[in-house]
Amino acid sequence: MYIIGTVTIYLGLVISIYALIAFIIGIRKQNQSWINSGKNSVLMMFFISSILMTLLFLALGTDQYQFKYVSTYTSSDLALIYKLCALWAGNAGSLLLWTFFLTMYNAMVIFSKKMKANPMVPYISSILLGNTIFFYFLLATTAKPFELNEVIPREGNGLNPMLQDPGMILHPVTLYLGYVGMAVPFAFAIAALMLKNVDSFWIRMTRRWTLLAWLFLTLGNVIGGWWAYLELGWGGYWAWDPVENASFMPWLTVTAFLHSVMIQERKQMLKVWNLSLIILSYSLTLFGTFLVRSGVLTSVHAFGDSNLGTYFLIFMAFAVIFAMYVMMSRYQLLKKDSGQFESFLSKESSFLINNLILVGATFAVFWGTIFPLVSEAVKGTKVTVGIPFFNTVMSPILLGLMFVMAVCPLIAWQKSTVKNLQKNFVVPALLSIIVAVILFVFGIRGAYPLVSFGIVSFMLLTHLLEIYRGVRARRSVTKEAYPVALVRLMTKNRRRYGGYTVHFGIALMAIGIIGSQNFDVETMKTVAIGETIQLENFKVTYEELGQKREGMNDVVYAVLSVEKDGKKLGKVIPEKIFFGNNNQPPSTRVGLLSSWEEDLYTVLSTWEADKRATFVVRINPLVKWIWTGGIVVIIGTLFAIWGGKYNQITPRYTGAERKVS
Template identity: 55%
Template sequence: MYLIGSITLYLGIAIAAYSIIANLIGIKKQSSRWLESARGGVLSLVFVSLIASFLLLYLLATSQFQFEYVAAYTSRNLPLVYKLTAFWAGNAGSLLLWTVLICGYTAILVFSREKHNPMMPYVSVILLLNILFFFTVMVLGGNPFAMTDMVPADGKGLNPMLQHPGMILHPVTLYLGYVGLAVPFAFAIAALILKRMDAEWIKLTRRWTITAWLFLTLGNMIGGWWAYLELGWGGYWAWDPVENASFLPWLTVSAFLHSVMIQERKGMLKTWNISLVIISYILTLFGTFLVRSGVLTSVHAFGSGPLGTYFLIFMAFMMLLSIYIVMTRYQMIKKDTLPIESYFSKESSFLLNNLLLVAGAFAVFWGTMYPLISETVSGTKINVGAPYFNSVMSPILLLLILLMAVCPLIAWQKATVERFLKNALWPFAAGIAAAIILVAFGVRGTFAIIGLASTVFMFATHIQEFVQGTMARIKATKENALTAACRLTKKNQRRYGGYIVHIGIAVIAIGVISSHAYSEEVLKTMETGESLAIGDYELTFKGLSEHTKNGNGIVAAELETVYKGKMDGTIKPEKVFYETWPEPSTEVAIKTNFTEDLYVVLSSWENRDKVTLQVKVNPFVSWIWAGGIIMVLGTAVALIGGKTTSSRVSKALRSGR
C-alpha cells in the first residue's frame, strides 16, 4: 500500500511536469499533437489523484494503523463516516483533497467545448503549476502514505470537535471555493499574456467564478453553524485567523463579481478586475499558508511544520509572476478604458462597492496579521480580538447594506436626483417605519436600530424591484402575477438571482445585528430543584446523570424548560468523554424558534446535585442560516442564467420604472 500510494505521488509530479512542457512546446510550435498530449496528461493526473484518494479512504476505513496519518486521525471505535472524513482532518489528507479537486477542475476545462480556445494552453499551464506544487509538497512534507516506526494497537482518534456533520461538509465546500478561484486567475493571466484585454476571459469564467463564490459562501456558513453548535461559546463567528482567511477571498470575489458587470457592459474597471482576481487567488494561498504554518494560533489550524514555508515560497512566486505580467501589460490594460461619466450613476456605485469590500478585506487582513507583525517588529505579540474587528467592520458593512439599498434605484451612465428620490420613496419609508416601530417597542441601541432600519430599507428596495418588474410584465404580456414573476426571473436570471442573494444578505444581517446587540447571558451555579430565569424562559435543574454511548462516557444535566409560562419540555447539555482524547467535548443544548435560540452549556459540576450552567438567549440566529439558504438559491438562479429579456418586455420594464 505504501509503495502504491508513494508511486501515485511521484507519478503526479512527473505527469504534471511533462504536461507543462508539452503545453509549452505546443504553444511554441503551434502543434496540436503536443497540446493533445498535454490534455492526455491532465486526464492521467485525474486518474492518479483518484487512485491516491481511494487508497487513503480504504486505509482510513480499515484502520491501517501502520500508516502515520491513519493512526493520527482515526481509532477503532470511530464511526465509519468520521473515519472517511478524517481524509481532510490533517495536513497530508487535506493536501490530497486539494490536489484531486484541482486535477478535476483542470480536466473539466481542458476537455470542455472551449478546449481549442487559444487561451486554453496557457490556462492549462498555470493550473498545472498548482498541481505540480501540491504533488511536490506531499512528497516533501505531507505524504499521506508515510509509515509509522511501530504499529500502535489503536489510533489517537479524531478530534471530538470534528465529529460533527458540519465538518463533513465545511472543508470540502471551502476547498471547492479555494480551488475554483484558480480558474479565473488562470484565464486572467492567459488573457494578459496574449494581450487580449476584452471581456472574453470574464465571460468564459463567469460561471466558474460564481461557483467558487457559492462554495466559499457555503463553506463560511457551514463553518459558522458548526462553531455555534460545537464549540460551546455561544457564537458563530469569532474573527479567528482561519475564519478570517476564508472570509478574505469571499470579500474580494464579491467585489470582482460586481465589477465584471461594468467591464462586460461598459468596458470599464479592467484594472480593478485583473487586480481583484489576482488578489483573490493569492488570498486562497494565504489562507492555506495560515492553516499550515503555525504562525498564528487557531482552533482550525493543522499546526506548525515545513509546509508553511513551501506555501509562502509558492505564494511569493505566483504573486511576483502576476505582478510582472500585469506591469508589462499595464498600458494595454488602460487602453480603451472609458471614464465614468457621472459620480451619480450605477457605475459609480459599483466602484464604491469595490472600495468598501477591499477596505473591509484590508481591515480583516491587518487585524489578522498584526499579532505576527508586532511580534516580528517589537518582540511582543499583541493579539487583536473581536472588539477591533467589530468596531472596524460594523460601519463598513453598514455602508455596504446602504449601498445595496440604493444601487438598484440608480440609473446607468447618469442618474437624476428626482428619479432616484421617486424610486427610493417607499423603500426608504419602510426603513424609517422600521426604526420608529423598534423605538416604540423599547428596543435599545442606536447603532443596532440604524443597522436594522437600513437592512429593512435594503430588503424593501429589492422587493420593490421584483414587484415593479412583475407589474410591468403583467402589463406587457397579460400574464397572471405568479407566472409573470417566474418568467421575469427566468428571462433575466443574473439580475434577479443577484437580488435574491441580496435578500438573503438582508436576512442574515437581521440575525447578526440582533444576536450581537440583544443577546442575554447568565452564568449560574445551581442545585437540584433550583431555577433561573432569562428572557422569556425559566429553567429548573432536575439533576445530573451519567451514561455511555459508543464507548464514550457522557455526563448530562437535565433541565425542565418553561417558555412564556408554558411547559416546553426538557433539554440536556452534555460533556462527552472520549477514550482517545484528553479533554471532554461540549455538547450544547439548543431550543430554536422563529425569533430566538435558548443556548445552554454545562460548564462544570461538583456532584450530581450541583452544576454550573452558561445560559444564553440569542435572538434571530436561525435567520442567519435561513439567509444563507436564500443566498445559495439566488446564486443557483444567477448561475443558471445569462439570458436577457425580450425587447418588448425590456421596454415595458424600463417604462414601469
Template identity: 35%
Template sequence: MHTSDLGQVALLIAFPIALFGAASAAIGARRSIPSLVVSGRRSVHAVAALVFIAAIVLLGAFASHDFGVRYVAEQSSREMPVRLILAAFYGGQAGSLLYWLLALCLLSVLAIRRHPSSHPALLPYVAAALLVIEAFFLLVLAFVASPFERLPFVPANGRGLNPLLYDDGMLAHPPVLLAGYVSAAVPFAFAIAALASGRLGNEWVLAARRWVLGGWAILGSGLLLGGWWAYHVLGWGGYWGWDPVENVALLPWLTATALLHSLAVQERRGLLKVWNLSLVIATFALSIFGTFVVRSGVLGSVHSFAQSAIGPFFFAFLGLVLLVSLALLFARLPRLASPATVETLYSREATFLANNWLLIGVTFATFWGTIFPLISEAVRDVRVAVGAPFFDQVNGPLLLGLLVLMGIGPLVPWRGAGRATVWRNFRLPLLGGVVVAIAAGIAVGPAQFLAACVFGVIGFIIVGVGQDYWRAFRGQQRAASSGPLSAFITVLVRHRRRYGGYLVHLSIAGMAVGVVGSTFFKLERQVTLQPGESTTIGRYALTYRGIETQPGSGVQAVTASLDARTGDGRLLTSLAAERRFYQGWESQPATQVAISTVLPWLDDLYVVLAGWDEPTAAAVTAGRFVLPSGEPLAATFHVFVNPLVAVLWLSWPLFLAGTLLSWWPDAAAAVLAPVSRRRGVPAWSQA
C-alpha cells in the same frame, strides 16, 4: 510492498507529469505546436487520475484500519463511526492537502472540458497554470507531508479524531470551505491565460464569471457552515469570533464579492480591466495565504494545525504566484487602458465602484488585524494579539456602508439618470426604511438606536428589491397579458442574473438581521444549580433536573437535563447539554451544546454544561468517568439567549437559490462571446 505505497507512487508519478504538461501546454500555445497542446491537455487528465487513485488508497487505508500508516493512526481508531472516515480523511494536515489537490484536479478537468471550442487560445494557458498549481501541491505531498508515510511498527489501535471533529458538521464544513479555496484557481488561471496570450478583452471575463460566482458561493457556504459548526460545538455562545483562521477564509470571499460586481462593470462598460485582473490575482493569492496560515500553524487558532515544515513552501509559492502574475499584469498595462469613464455618481457603476472600495477596506482591515501579531513579534519581539473589538470597531461601519450600497444599487441605472428619475426610484424604499427604523426603535427602545438604524437599512434593501421586481412583474403582465404565475416565472427566467443577484441581496439582509439580533440583544449568564433548582434569563426559566452518564463505544457522555419554561410556567422544551469524553482524548472533553429555537420570538436558548461537582466517590475507571449512583450533583451552566440567529441560518437556502439563478447560463452571453480562434493558434477542441 504495502497497499498504501501505491498512493505514494501515484503522487510521485503525477509530479513530473504535471510539470511536463504545464511546459507542453504553454510552449505549444506559444509556438503553435498542436502536439504539445495535446500533451498538456492529456496531462491534466493523467494527473487527475493519479491523484484520484491516491485518494482512494488513503480512504481504503482508513476503511481497513491500516494503522501502519502514520496518518491513519493519528486520525482514526477502531471505535470511530464509519461515517466519520471522510472527516478523518481531511481531518489532518496531509489529508486536507490531498483533498485540496483532488478538488483542484477535478475542477481542472471540468475547466478544460466545459467549452473546448469556445476559448482555444486561452485553454492551453489555463491548463498550464492549473498544472503548475497541482505540481506545487504534489511536491508538498510527495516529498514533505506525505499522507502515506509508514510507521516502523503497526499499533493495535489509532489515536482517533480530535474530539471537536466528531460532530457531523465536519462532514460538510471543511470539504466545502476547502473547495471554496480551491475554486479560486480556475478564474486565476483564466486571468493568467488572458495576460499570457494577450487576449485582454471580455473573453476571459465571460469564461471566468461563472467560475467566480460558483466558487464565491461555495466559499460563502463554507463560511456559513463553519459558523454553524462553531455555534453548535465550541460552546462560547457565538458563531464568529474573528479568529485568525476564520479571518483568512473570509479574505478571498471579500475580494471575490468585489470581483463579481466589478466584472459586471467591465462587461457593461468596458471599465476596470486592470482592477479586475488585480482582484482575481488577489483572490487566489489570499486562498493560498489562508491555506498557508492554517497548515503552517504560524497563527494560533482553535481551527489551525500544529506548526509544521510546510510553511516555508507555501510562503515561497505565494511569493512566486504574486511575482509572476504581477509581472504579467504590469507588462500588459499599456493595452489595458479604457477610454470609458464613470459619468455620474447617480449610476450603478459608481455604486459598484464604491462597493469595491468598501470591500477592499474590510479586506485590508481584516488582513492587517490578522497578521499584526506576526509583525509585532518581528519588530518588537512581542506578539500582540488583536481581538474582536478591533475588528468590530473598524469593520462595523464599513459593513454598514455596504448594506446601504446594497440597497442603493438596484435603484440606480447603468450610465446614470436624472435626479427626478433617481428620486422616483428612491421614494418608496426610503419610506419603507424609515418606517422599519421607527417601528424597531419603538420595539427595542432608545438605548438600541444603532440596531434600529441597521434594521431600517435592511428594510430599505427589502423594499427596494421588492419595488424593482414588482415593476418588472407588472410590466410583463401588461406586455404579454399573462397571469401572475406566468409573469413571475418569465421575469425570473429572462433576467435571471439580475434577480438572482437580488435574491442573494435579500439573503445577506436576512443574515444581517441575525447578526444584529444576536449582537445587540444577546443575554448571557453563568449559574450553578442543584437538581430541582431554577434560574431565569430574559423571558425564560430553566429548571435543572439532574445529571447522568451515557457510556458508548469509545466515548462517554455526561448529560445534564433541563426544562425550559415561559414566565407563566408553560413548558417550552427539554434540553440536554453534554460533555463527551472520547477514548484517547479524555483530557480534552468535547462540548455538545443544547440549543432550542423558541417560536414566535426566534430566540435561541443556548445552554452549555460548564462543569459539575466531583465528590470523592467519583472516579475515572478504565478511561471512563464514573458518577456515584443516587448522589445528586450540582452543575454549572453557561446560558445564552441569542435572538434571531435562526434567521441567519434560514437565509442560506435563499443565498444558494439566488446564486444558482444567477449562475444559470444566459442566452444573451452567447451574443457577447467573442470568436476565440486566431490564426496560428491551435484549436483546443481539435488538439
C-alpha cells in the same frame, strides 16, 4: 499499498511536469499534437489523484495503522464516517484533497464543450498545472500521506474531539472547493493577459467558475459558523479566528469582483481593477493555506506548526510576482479604450463604492489578523487582536455596504437626476423610517440597532420595488398573472434576479447578526436538582443529571425543562462528551431551543458529586435568521448559475487565427 501509493504520487508529479512541458511546446510550435498530449496527461492526472484518494480512504476506513497518517488521526472505535473524514484532518490528507480538486477542475475546464478548440486552453491548463506540480511536490517530499510508522501501534490516536461533528463532513470540503476553484478564474485572467486579449470576453467565460468558487466559499463560511455555534459552546458563531478570517477575506474580494465585472462588460471600465481583484483573491486563498499550516498564529482550526508554511509563502510570492509582472506588461493595453465615469450619481459609481467598501473590509480583516505578527516583529511581544476590534471596525462597514446594496438596483446607468432619485427612493426611505419608529415603540432604544434595522429595511424595500416594477412592466405587455410574470421574469433574467435573491439572503443574515450582537444576554449559575434559573422571561428548571455510553465515549448530560412567560416549551439536554482514548478536554454539545425570535442556548459547565451543576444560559436573538439567510444566498447563487441562456464561447482569440499543425 505503501509502494502503490508512493509510486503513484511520483507518477503524478512526473506526468504533471510532462503535461506542462507538452503545453509549452505546443504553444511555442503551434503543434496540436503536443497540446492534445498535454490534455490527455491532464486527464491521466485526474485519474491518478482519484486512485490516491481511494487508497487513502481505504487505509483510513480499514484501520491500517502501519501508515503514520492513519494512526495519527483515526482509532478503531471511531465511526466510519469520521475515519473517512480524517482524510482532511491533517496536512498530508488535506493537501491530497487539494490536489484532487485541482486536477478535477483542470480536467473539467479543458474538456468542457464551451472550451473545445479554444486557443486559451493550453495557457489556462499550464497555469493550473503550475499549482498541481507544487502540490505533488509537497506530497512527494514533505507531506507524505503514505509514510510508514517505524513501529506499528496497536491503536490509533483518534480524531480530535472537536472534529467529530457533522460539520467535519462538509465544512472543509466546501472551503477547499472554494479555495481551489479560485485558481480557475485566475488561470483564465492570466491566460487572457498572455494572449493580449483583455476585453470582457474572458470574464464571460469564467463567470460561472467564479460564481461556483464563491458559492463554495459561502457554504464553507456558513457551515463553519453553524458548527462553531453548536460545537464550541461559547455562544457565538464567528470569533474572528485567524483561520476564519482567512476564508472570509477571499469571499469579500470575490464578491467585489463579481460586482465590478458587470461594469467592464457594459462599459469596458475597471479592467486593471478586475484583474487585480482576481489576483488578490487567488493570493488570499494561498495566504489562508499558509496561515493554517505555518503555525505562526494560534487557531483552533490550524493543523499545527510545520515547515509547509515556508513552502506556501514562497509559492505565494512567486505566483503574485508572476501575475503582477504579466499584468503590468499589458498595462497600456488594459488602459486602451477604457470607458470613463460620467457621473457620481450612477450605477457605475455605486458599484465602485461597493468595491471599495469590500476591499476596505478585506484590509481591515487582514490587518487585524496579521497584527500579532507585526507587533511581535516590532516590539518582541505578540499582541492579540480580539473580537471587540473586529466588531467595532466591521459594523459600520457592514452598514455602509447594506446602504450601497439598497441604492444600486434603482439608480440609473451613466447618470441619475435628482428627480429620478426622488422617484425611486422616497417611498422606501419613508417606509424604512417607519420600521425604525415601530421598533422604537416596541422597546428597541439603541441608536446602532435602530439605524441598522432601518438600513436593512431600506435595502429590502428597494429590491422589492425593483422586482415589482419589472413584473408590472412584463404584465403590461404579456397580460400574464402576477405570479406567472414574476416566474418568467426571473427565469429570463437569472443573473439579475439570482443576484437580488442573494441580496435578500445577505439582508436576512444581517438581521440575525444585528440582533444577536446587540441584544444577547447571558447568566451563569450553580443549581441543585429542582432549582431554576431565571433569565428575562425564560425559566429553566434543572431536572436530572445522568451519564450514558456512546460507543467508546462517556457522555454526561443534564435535563432542563424550559418555560417562557409561563408556557412550557419543552426540554433541552446539554452534554459533555469524554472521548475514550483521547486525553483532550471533553467536547461540548449544547442544549438548544431555536425560534425565529431567539435561541435559548444552554451549556453544562461543571458538576459536583451531589449533582449540583453549573450552567451557562444565553438568549441569542434572531440567530435562526443567519442560517436561513445563508440558505437563501445559496439558492440565489444556484439560480444565477443554473440553466438559462448563456453566451456561446467561440475561439475568437488571436491564437485561434494562427495555423496549428
